[in-house]
Amino acid sequence: MAIIETKNLTYTYPGATKPSIVDVSIKVEKGEFVLITGPSGCGKTTLCRTFNGLVPHFYQGELKGEITVAGIDTLTHHTYEMAKHVGLVFQNPENQLFALSIEKDVAFGLENVGVSREEMRRKVDWALNQTGIYDIRERSPHEISGGQQQRVAIASVLAMEPEVIVLDEPTSFLDPLSAEKIFEVIYKLNKEQGITVILVEHRLDLTAKYTNHLIVMDEGKVRFEGDPRQILSNEETRLMGVGIPKATLLYQMLKKEGLNLPDKTPLSSEELADQLLEALK
Amino acid sequence: MIEAKDIRYSYPNKVEALKGVSIKIEDGEFLAIMGQNGAGKSTLVKHFNGLLKPSQGKVLIDGVETTKSSVASLARNVGFVFQNPDHQLFSETVEEEIAFALKNFGFKPEVIEDRVTWALNLLSLTQYRKTSPFLLSGGERKRVALASVLAWDPSTLILDEPTIGQDHEQKERLRQFILQMQTQKKTVVTVTHDVEFVAECNPRVLLMKDGKIVADGEGKEILTNPALLELSSIVLPQIAQVFTKLESLGFPKDVIDIYEAKQIILKAKERQL
Amino acid sequence: MSVFDGLRFRKVSSPIHNLDPRIKFVYVIAVFVVAILFFQIIPLLLLFFMQLPFVLLARVQRQWLRSLRGAAFLAIFIFVVNVGTTYFTSGYHLIAPNIENAAAMTLRFVVLVESFSVFFLTTSPDHLGLALEESRVPYEFAFAFTTAVRFVPVLAEEAQTIMDAQKARGLELEKGGLLKRIRNYVPVLIPLIVSAIRRSLELAEAMESRAWGATKKRTNLYLLKLHKGDYALLAITVGILVISVYIRFFGPSIPTIISLL
Numbered sequence: 001m002a003i004i005e006t007k008n009l010t011y012t013y014p015g016a017t018k019p020s021i022v023d024v025s026i027k028v029e030k031g032e033f034v035l036i037t038g039p040s041g042c043g044k045t046t047l048c049r050t051f052n053g054l055v056p057h058f059y060q061g062e063l064k065g066e067i068t069v070a071g072i073d074t075l076t077h078h079t080y081e082m083a084k085h086v087g088l089v090f091q092n093p094e095n096q097l098f099a100l101s102i103e104k105d106v107a108f109g110l111e112n113v114g115v116s117r118e119e120m121r122r123k124v125d126w127a128l129n130q131t132g133i134y135d136i137r138e139r140s141p142h143e144i145s146g147g148q149q150q151r152v153a154i155a156s157v158l159a160m161e162p163e164v165i166v167l168d169e170p171t172s173f174l175d176p177l178s179a180e181k182i183f184e185v186i187y188k189l190n191k192e193q194g195i196t197v198i199l200v201e202h203r204l205d206l207t208a209k210y211t212n213h214l215i216v217m218d219e220g221k222v223r224f225e226g227d228p229r230q231i232l233s234n235e236e237t238r239l240m241g242v243g244i245p246k247a248t249l250l251y252q253m254l255k256k257e258g259l260n261l262p263d264k265t266p267l268s269s270e271e272l273a274d275q276l277l278e279a280l281k
Numbered sequence: 282m283i284e285a286k287d288i289r290y291s292y293p294n295k296v297e298a299l300k301g302v303s304i305k306i307e308d309g310e311f312l313a314i315m316g317q318n319g320a321g322k323s324t325l326v327k328h329f330n331g332l333l334k335p336s337q338g339k340v341l342i343d344g345v346e347t348t349k350s351s352v353a354s355l356a357r358n359v360g361f362v363f364q365n366p367d368h369q370l371f372s373e374t375v376e377e378e379i380a381f382a383l384k385n386f387g388f389k390p391e392v393i394e395d396r397v398t399w400a401l402n403l404l405s406l407t408q409y410r411k412t413s414p415f416l417l418s419g420g421e422r423k424r425v426a427l428a429s430v431l432a433w434d435p436s437t438l439i440l441d442e443p444t445i446g447q448d449h450e451q452k453e454r455l456r457q458f459i460l461q462m463q464t465q466k467k468t469v470v471t472v473t474h475d476v477e478f479v480a481e482c483n484p485r486v487l488l489m490k491d492g493k494i495v496a497d498g499e500g501k502e503i504l505t506n507p508a509l510l511e512l513s514s515i516v517l518p519q520i521a522q523v524f525t526k527l528e529s530l531g532f533p534k535d536v537i538d539i540y541e542a543k544q545i546i547l548k549a550k551e552r553q554l
Numbered sequence: 555m556s557v558f559d560g561l562r563f564r565k566v567s568s569p570i571h572n573l574d575p576r577i578k579f580v581y582v583i584a585v586f587v588v589a590i591l592f593f594q595i596i597p598l599l600l601l602f603f604m605q606l607p608f609v610l611l612a613r614v615q616r617q618w619l620r621s622l623r624g625a626a627f628l629a630i631f632i633f634v635v636n637v638g639t640t641y642f643t644s645g646y647h648l649i650a651p652n653i654e655n656a657a658a659m660t661l662r663f664v665v666l667v668e669s670f671s672v673f674f675l676t677t678s679p680d681h682l683g684l685a686l687e688e689s690r691v692p693y694e695f696a697f698a699f700t701t702a703v704r705f706v707p708v709l710a711e712e713a714q715t716i717m718d719a720q721k722a723r724g725l726e727l728e729k730g731g732l733l734k735r736i737r738n739y740v741p742v743l744i745p746l747i748v749s750a751i752r753r754s755l756e757l758a759e760a761m762e763s764r765a766w767g768a769t770k771k772r773t774n775l776y777l778l779k780l781h782k783g784d785y786a787l788l789a790i791t792v793g794i795l796v797i798s799v800y801i802r803f804f805g806p807s808i809p810t811i812i813s814l815l
Contacts, residue, residue: 039448039449039450040418040419040420040447040448040450040451041418041420049759052763054759054762054763057762058758058759058762078767079762079763079765080762080765080766080767080768081768083762083763083764083765083768084765087763087764088759088760088763090756090759090760091446092756094708095753095756095757095760096756096757096760097704098697098700098701098704098757098760098761099700099704100679100680100683100700100703100704101680103775104680104775104776107775108764109764109765110773110775111772111773111774111775112764112765112766112767112768112769112772113765113768113769114768114769114771114772114773115773116773117773117774117775117777120773120775121775124775140704141704142704142707142708145318146318153760156764157763157764160764160765169446172445172446173445173446175317175318175474175514175515176474176475176476176515176516177317177514177515177516180516202447202448202449205477205519241448241449241450242449243448243449243452245519246477246518246519246520246539247519247520247522247523249539250520250523250539250542250543253539253543254543254546254547257543257547259546259547259550269519269520269522269523269526270522270526272523273522273523273526273527274526276523276527276530276546277526277527277529277530279550280527280530280546280549280550280553327718330722332718332721332722351726352721352722353721353724353725353726356721356722356723356724357724360722361719361722363715363718363719363722365715367745367748367749367752368712368715368716368719368745368749369716369719369720369723369745370745370748371740371741371744371745371748381723381741382723382724385723385724385725385726386724415748429723430723433724
């Protein structure tokens with residue numbers, strides 16, 4: 001069964017002249033690792049916020065169409081109910097952490113829901129371990145790096161044990177190495193815990209390899225949805241302004257010149273290197 | 282010319298951010314300063330317009346020590362675009378925002394009018410002349426901040442992490458823009474950790490770690506040196522990653538340009554046949 | 555940021571730092587009450603010296619002395635006003651008992667300052683926040699408090715960055731007369747305020763996404779437990795209060811220093 005399903009979703013922010021998302025119909029199956037990308041302003045951030053009800057409850061405005069997340073209709077349920085099923089991690093690490101110690105931050109959601117202290121302790125420790133920050137749990141959020149802060153944000157969402165974790169450009173402020181570490185954590189949660197992941201990113205060179213369900217948006221609409229290998233080989237995608245990974249571009253250039261590369265479009269440097277080693281043996 | 286002679290700098294909280302840095306930047310150069318967070322990159326560039334003065338050593342802009350000038354007078358020639366445009370924007374219209382620095386520097390009203398029009402044009406913001414900067418999108422606000430610095434035509438431009446949060450199209454426009462600045466013989470210094478962006482521009486690269494310079498040279502060489510990259514926690518550009526794995530085929534390792542990569546591979550195939 | 559130095563918590567571990575903030579606060583209130591009960595200088599002096607062991611045990615002597623220094627100006631003012639009024643109202647006589655009384659009033663003020671200073675110097679914001687959360691205060695206030703404390707260093711850094719950014723555009727903050735200087739801060743204040751608003755919005759989004767408001771019966775990861783030291787302090791506090799009340803209302807009248815000489 002689909003864990004997220006939307007039908008003709010259209011939303012306009014109050015006071016805006018045109019809708020931010022138009023007629024969006026997507027289906028996400030349980031356990032998938034979905035990647036959403038597109039040029040700035042394409043609506044991907046707005047779409048993320050429909051998954052836990054921030055749109056329309058927090059932002060007001062009218063949301064047309066249907067949306068079901070973890071079997072719940074977000075239009076008729078509070079965001080705090082959705083929070084138990086969908087966790088949202090935002091772009092700016094600093095503005096998601098409000099407590100004076102990391103473990104108190106990770107416990108925040110559980111405290112809000114009224115979980116008992118023993119159970120809370122268990123879940124917090126588990127989340128801290130899953131994200132590799134158990135050792136720094138007593139530090140204050142201001143003392144740690146951006147990469148660590150984002151891991152705290154992920155842990156605090158993970159502690160609620162949601163079925164889905166949505167991450168809106170979580171590595172924008174991080175250097176490539178810290179970004180890679182974050183993606184590894186997310187990938188591990190997806191593979192080992194079976195958590196459905198929805199990642200919004202520009203940096204396809206770092207993330208395309210994790211997904212088999214790519215959604216490309218432009219001007220509020222879903223332009224392409226499906227196999228990333230197909231979509232990223234498509235000239236139209238590149239012309240839309242999506243940053244195709246260099247390895248993929250090189251592959252296309254070489255194939256055009258007649259090099260005997262397999263038909264499987266590579267999404268990472270490892271894949272391309274393997275293909276080249278074969279072709280040039 | 283910007284010159285730093287063995288400078289040391291410690292923040293008020295006693296942390297020593299620069300531990301003996303020396304560098305010379307000629308007019309018209311394009312330099313990318315890279316390194317981990319906390320390596321001292323931003324601290325270093327803040328010495329170039331006098332925002333920070335060294336605890337030891339000297340910083341000379343066109344031969345004059347920065348300790349002898351105010352930030353305002355140094356800023357006249359060294360324009361600094363900060364990472365977050367929202368830290369600068371405060372005016373009611375984009376026009377006023379761009380005119381702000383011009384007024385501070387004492388430009389005449391007619392000149393201000395011309396400069397504002399020129400800057401708006403350069404960054405495709407003409408239609409927003411009378412718009413409030415707060416109503417613009419993130420990318421547009423970044424352009425307004427850039428326009429407000431370009432307006433007074435400084436000979437040196439410092440860009441602090443200009444690619445953060447930008448999509449592919451915006452980064453491409455930025456790259457074109459820097460090339461344009463270079464044709465106008467402007468010195469461009471950018472602080473960044475965006476390896477792919479630097480790989481595409483291939484400028485002179487300065488690598489920093491723990492307050493010291495660990496490498497200074499051609500982007501191509503530095504960005505493909507695994508020992509250096511490991512030292513400063515930087516990732517290899519994707520093309521270089523591919524070529525690192527093709528070492529067994531006798532390929533060079535210092536390839537970061539996609540067209541060069543294509544040529545090398547095709548030639549190798551030709552030689553096989 | 556030296557103005558915050560007197561309030562800044564130092565991460566030192568001492569028996570005083572580890573005491574429950576609620577009990578410490580009760581103690582401070584008790585000192586306040588006792589200080590009000592007495593006009594005579596001898597009990598007030600006793601009260602003053604009674605704080606010293608706490609200061610020494612907590613190893614915050616230097617900061618504590620600094621806060622006293624800060625209070626010195628007001629203390630002198632209080633003393634002079636007191637002496638002055640009694641001088642003028644008693645017919646221009648400068649008699650020793652009046653000076654002693656003025657000194658007592660001043661000392662009362664100083665005792666209040668020093669006890670609050672000890673409290674803030676030995677209680678971390680975390681502890682304070684926890685105490686607020688566990689008290690009857692609505693959670694929103696405790697949350698507002700801890701969040702504010704958490705973001706003070708962030709805002710301070712941002713203010714510095716904004717000033718740098720505008721200075722780099724030719725803004726000269728030190729020049730000009732008073733009016734011009736105030737106007738010069740507009741390009742610093744507006745981005746700061748706008749940024750604060752944006753930050754609040756992002757925080758609110760994050761809070762909502764983590765089930766803020768899910769239930770009125772919020773639980774807490776931590777629990778403030780009272781230990782032996784806390785009970786000891788509570789006993790001391792109650793003891794002091796009881797003795798003071800007894801002496802004040804039922805005990806012998808307290809001599810002045812002058813009469814003892």
